[in-house]
Structures are given as structure tokens and as C-alpha cells.
Amino acid sequence: MADSVHTTDGDRAVPAPARDPHFPALHLRPPRNWLNDPNGLVHHDGHYHVFFQYNPGSARHADMHWGHFRSRDLLDWELLPIALAPTPGGDDAGGVWSGNAVEADGALIAFYSARHPDRWDQPVTWAVSRDGGLTFTKHNQLLVPEPPAGTTMFRDPYVWRDGDRWRMLVGAALADGRGAAVQYSSTDLTGWTYQGVFLAGAPEPLPGEGTTGTGWECAQYAHFGDGRGVVLVSAWDADEGALCTVAWPGHEDGGAFVADSPQRLDHGPDFYAPALLPAPDGRWLMWAWIWEARDEERVGAPSEWTDEVGWAGMLSLPREVTLGPGGLLLQRPAREIERLRRDRRVGAQGKVRAEQPVDLGEIGPACDITARLDAGGGLRLVTDTAGGEYLDIGRDPATGEVVVDRSHASLDPRAKGGCWRLPAEPGPVDLRVVLDHSAAEVFTAAGRALTVRLYPVGGVPWRLQATAADTAPVPYAVEAWDLAGLRIHDKRPASERAS
Numbered sequence: 001m002a003d004s005v006h007t008t009d010g011d012r013a014v015p016a017p018a019r020d021p022h023f024p025a026l027h028l029r030p031p032r033n034w035l036n037d038p039n040g041l042v043h044h045d046g047h048y049h050v051f052f053q054y055n056p057g058s059a060r061h062a063d064m065h066w067g068h069f070r071s072r073d074l075l076d077w078e079l080l081p082i083a084l085a086p087t088p089g090g091d092d093a094g095g096v097w098s099g100n101a102v103e104a105d106g107a108l109i110a111f112y113s114a115r116h117p118d119r120w121d122q123p124v125t126w127a128v129s130r131d132g133g134l135t136f137t138k139h140n141q142l143l144v145p146e147p148p149a150g151t152t153m154f155r156d157p158y159v160w161r162d163g164d165r166w167r168m169l170v171g172a173a174l175a176d177g178r179g180a181a182v183q184y185s186s187t188d189l190t191g192w193t194y195q196g197v198f199l200a201g202a203p204e205p206l207p208g209e210g211t212t213g214t215g216w217e218c219a220q221y222a223h224f225g226d227g228r229g230v231v232l233v234s235a236w237d238a239d240e241g242a243l244c245t246v247a248w249p250g251h252e253d254g255g256a257f258v259a260d261s262p263q264r265l266d267h268g269p270d271f272y273a274p275a276l277l278p279a280p281d282g283r284w285l286m287w288a289w290i291w292e293a294r295d296e297e298r299v300g301a302p303s304e305w306t307d308e309v310g311w312a313g314m315l316s317l318p319r320e321v322t323l324g325p326g327g328l329l330l331q332r333p334a335r336e337i338e339r340l341r342r343d344r345r346v347g348a349q350g351k352v353r354a355e356q357p358v359d360l361g362e363i364g365p366a367c368d369i370t371a372r373l374d375a376g377g378g379l380r381l382v383t384d385t386a387g388g389e390y391l392d393i394g395r396d397p398a399t400g401e402v403v404v405d406r407s408h409a410s411l412d413p414r415a416k417g418g419c420w421r422l423p424a425e426p427g428p429v430d431l432r433v434v435l436d437h438s439a440a441e442v443f444t445a446a447g448r449a450l451t452v453r454l455y456p457v458g459g460v461p462w463r464l465q466a467t468a469a470d471t472a473p474v475p476y477a478v479e480a481w482d483l484a485g486l487r488i489h490d491k492r493p494a495s496e497r498a499s
Contacts, residue, residue, distance in 0.1 A: 020309045022438035022455055025366045025485030026340070027290065027314040028052075028069055030079060033499070034059050035313035036300075037218060038287040039066055040083075040101035041277035044108050045132050047072055048277065050287060051083055051110070052315060053098060056499050059312045061300040064095035064115070068133055069488075074318055074336040076487045081496060084110065084127060084136055091142055097122055098156045098218060100275065102166075104189060108133050111168070113155040114142065121147045122155035124170060126189075143192055144168075148182055150175045153215040153236070159189075160221065160278075169198055171233065173215030178202050181219035181231060183255075199231050199248060199257040206264045208421055210244040213237050218273045222284050224323045227251045232265060232286075234273050242272050242299045245288070249327040260327050267422045268404070268442075269293065271316065271451040285334060288316040290439055293453040295414040305414050316451065317434060317441055330447025333434060337483075341368055346464055346480035351473035352377065358466040364482040365462060369433040375400045375426075377474040380465040381435070384411060384458025391454055393433060393442060397469045400424050402431065402450070404442055409454035422450045428475075434483075 019031070029035050033055055040051035047070040054067035066084035071077040084096045092114035099112030108129040113122035124144035127136035147154035153173035160167055168184040180200035184192040198219075203211045213235030220232040228251055235243040245265035250258050265274060266288070274288040292312050296303035306312045318334040345367070346360045357380065363369070371379055378394020392405040402422035409415070422444060430445035442450045456462070468474040490497060 019311070021365070022309070023311065024314050024436045024439060026337075026434070026436040026483060027317065027439060028077065028287075028486070028488075029311065029314040030054065030067060031490075031497075032059070032310050033057065034061055034311075035067070035315070036061065036289045036291070037098045037273035038275040038289065038315050039098050039112065040110050041275050041285070041287060042101040042103060042108065043277065043280050044101075044103045047132070048074060048279075048285075049101065049108070049133055050315065051101065051133075053289075054082070056082060056496065059306045059310050060302055064097050066096055066110070066112070070133065074334055075339060076489075078489045078491050080134060081492050083129075083133055084112065087138065090114075090138075091116060091123065091125060093117070098273065099124070100158050102159050102161065106130070109189065110136060111143070111157040111159050113157065121151070121153070123147070124157045124168070124192075143190070144170070144184065147172070148194055151180075151182070153238075154182075156218045158218075158220050168192060169219040169221055169231075171216045171219040173236070173238070174200060177214055179213050179216035179233065179235065181216055181233065181257075195255060197256065199259055201259075201262070204262065206244070206246065206262060208264055208267060208423065210264060211235065212246050212262055213243050217242070218275065220274065220276045222276055222321065222323075228323055229257070230321075230323060230329050231257055231259065232274055232276070240298070245271060245274055247329045249323060249329060263329060265329065266449050266451050268420050268449075268451040269416075269418060270439075270453045272299075274316075276321075284321045286319045286321050286331070288451075290314050290316050290451055290453065293416040294455065314439065319449070322447075324447060328447060331449045332443055332447065333432070333441070337368070337434065340483040340485075341481040342484050343482050344479065345482055346478055348466070349475070349477035350466070351475050352466045352468045353473055354468045354471050357468075358476075360464040360466055360478055360480075362461045363435075363464050363480050365435065365437045366483045366485060367435045367480055368483050369431075369435065369464070369478065369480045371431045371433070371479075372428050372475075372477040373431060374428050374474050374476075376469045376472075377476050378467040378469065379433070379478065380467045382463045382465060383409075383456035383460070385460050389456055389458045391440065392467070393431070393440075394467060394469065395424070395429065396421070400426050400429070402429065402442065402444065404440070404450055404452055406452055406454050410457055412455060412457045415455040416453075420450055420452065422448055424448075436483075
């Protein structure tokens, strides 16, 4: 089946650690404790490095460190020792918070937000590794010790090389109510000069749902040639906290970014803090934080259910991102994910009516589904014997939008419900759905994405159905494959594995 395989010594495969049935097999995360933002994504010394926000002591949002995964192929991973930890009494005594990493002169250099209980802002600092990220030496002075005047939030550096200089964006909120990405430049990665606001905007509604927020976290920049680029941010509000993810396509002009209309990056409720990695083959890869949707009052708040199971959060599948001709940021699962396909469980096509759903067969809890759906057609994932626990993914017969409805996806009343919509063009739509125990990532062939958590407790093998919203027959075509789990080799010392 689709459990990830964890090894402790690199030689002997052992079962994945004891866990609840919602623990993922395809999405990176340690066996226990809290995880949030991906950090420091970089290809260095033949490996993809994926660092992440990690609390080694509990499943609650506190005591931020940088955890560390690396892989040569995105499928076989090593879970390495904690890369960065707070220094007692230091500038980062309150936590090593989000940032990114670059390769320079053979070294791996991590830039991050230094959190301290006596500061409202999170100044930028750095650390250098010369052994592939296993150990880091912290810089003894802050790189950007003070935020620019007129900011009320300042955190999450993103550094990249631009010709013979280095550039940095930092997420911010401005005193006039706008979210912003402010910019710096350097010739040597040591001395940084403030270059002003790269992009800023007042809160505005996004197509479908959500707003651009009053503050921007995790500002990232992808350039696609011909002067075209995309700014990614995680929209944040001082009262509500984390909101959603936004993409602004556009171009640079005179040191600032001239943006087109903002786009919702992911149309689901459980996707945040996307981070970019420029791969050596020219692809832009992206990971994000997929948070929980259990019984927490809001994102990052304590959860009794999470305390019970001892873990929270996972990283999204790696996604390939490209810029379409119309300025739409397009997403698809990294092509390597298809190499995890094993037995084909479903291969069916036909027509379905509302009063007669078609049973397509049993699928595993980690599964790759492709479907062609007309308006009014849909899929239902049934996860209990009586058929009262299910996830619906279907086309709105009036608008053609893809509707993902988890209102009945768990019989446990603590699980969050809700319904979300993914834009789609008229006519048949090709969908790809990657399921992983408690996460569903939904993609259209046109490059749009929606991520949602679900917590089935029915305790029976899952079944897939073709459904329809009308009595008129609706055509469908569906295939589904079981997916093998990622292989994760736990290289951490025994003291970390025990915590």
C-alpha cells in the first residue's frame, strides 16, 4: 500500500512510526511534532535541500528551529539533524524563523528572520554551511538590523543572484495599511543597501475568495525571462493572522515591480507560505505549508486533537510553476511524482446520472487520480460503510467551476468542513487529484490548484464513484493508481529521533 518507508540506519527498512491514519506518505514531514513553512530551498552539491520550520519539542507552534530534508531525486529523502536552532541570549533567542538559502563560492548560505521577544520586527541574519547543510556557523552581526521607516511588520528574507549582484526581498506591512515586499541589494552578501519598495498594495479582493491582506509574509520572486516575473506572497492580517497565497505577474521597471492583477495562487483553505527553488534543469519548483484543519480555533492555535496525535503540518508536493502566455501562474505536480505510481486501481469511462452513481472501485489512501469531467459531472470519495462520509469533487452545472466539498468528509465533528471553488474553462475539464491520507491536492490541466485537508474515520477501504448533478447523462473518464510512499532515511541522532 502507500505508507512511506522510514529507515533509521540507511540499510534496514523499518515501518513508518506509529501514527494516526491521517499521517501522510507522499508529503514531507518528520515523524512527530510541529512543522510549518518550507525554508531555504536550494539545489546544492547534487541535492535538493528542503529546510522547514520545526518545533522539536511538541506539536504546537513554538520554539522555531530549521529542520532539514535532502534528496537527489525528490523521491528518496534523508531526514537530517536540525540545521539551525535559537541561540540563548542571542538575536534569534525567540526562534529561527523563515527565510531562504543560496549557494555561493561552494558554501550553502541560509538567510532567516531572527525572532526575539523584545522586538516586534524580525531582523535579517545569516549562517554559513560548508558541509552540505549538516552544520551552520552563524554570522555574529545582523545583516539588516532595523526595518525601513514606515513598516509595522518585517520578516522572511528571500535572496537571489541577479547578474553580478545579489538581491533580497523582505515581507512587510506598511503603516498606511498596505502589504509590501521591500528590497535590498548587495555585491558580497555581507553589506546590504535598502532599495525601497519592490511591490506594495492595499487589501483587495481576490477572484473567487480571499483578499491580498494588510501584510505580506514569505515574499518570493520568480523570473521567467524577457523581463517577466511573478511575486508570490502569503497574505496576512494583524487580527486574523494567515489568510491565503497570492501571485502577482508583471515586470520590473526602474527598480520596482509593475504588477498585473493579483491571482489566488491556491484556491483551497489549507495552503500557505509557498517557497521557490530554481532547479538545475531550469524548472521553478515550489513547496508550501499545508496546515491542519482539525479543532484549532485559528491557524497556529493549540489543538487538543493535534496534541493527541503528536504531529501537525506537512509540506505540499513539489510543484512545477510556469508563467502562461496570459500571465497566469501555472502549476502541476513535479513530474517525478508519476514515478511513484504502482497498480492501476481504476480505468473506467461511461455516462452517469444523478440518481445512479457509478461505483468505480476501491482505491488506496495514497492515490493519483486523473479524470475528465463535463459540467455537472463529479467524483465522490466514499470512506465509510454507510456512505455518509465522503469528499465530493465535481463541476458546477451552471458555472463549470470545479467544486471541492469536504462538508461530509469526516464523521469526527472536530474536523473542519467547507466548500471551495476552482476556476475552470467551459467544456470538459481534465483534473488530477493526488490523495494522501488526509490531504488532497487538486489540479486542472489549465494549471490551477486547490489544496484541502480531510480526516476520514470510517475505517474501511476507500471507494471512488462517478456522480452527476442532473438527471441527464453526463460522460466521465477516470483512471486511478496507487502511489508508493516516499522513502525517508532518518539520519538524525537518537536524541532527536526520541523527541
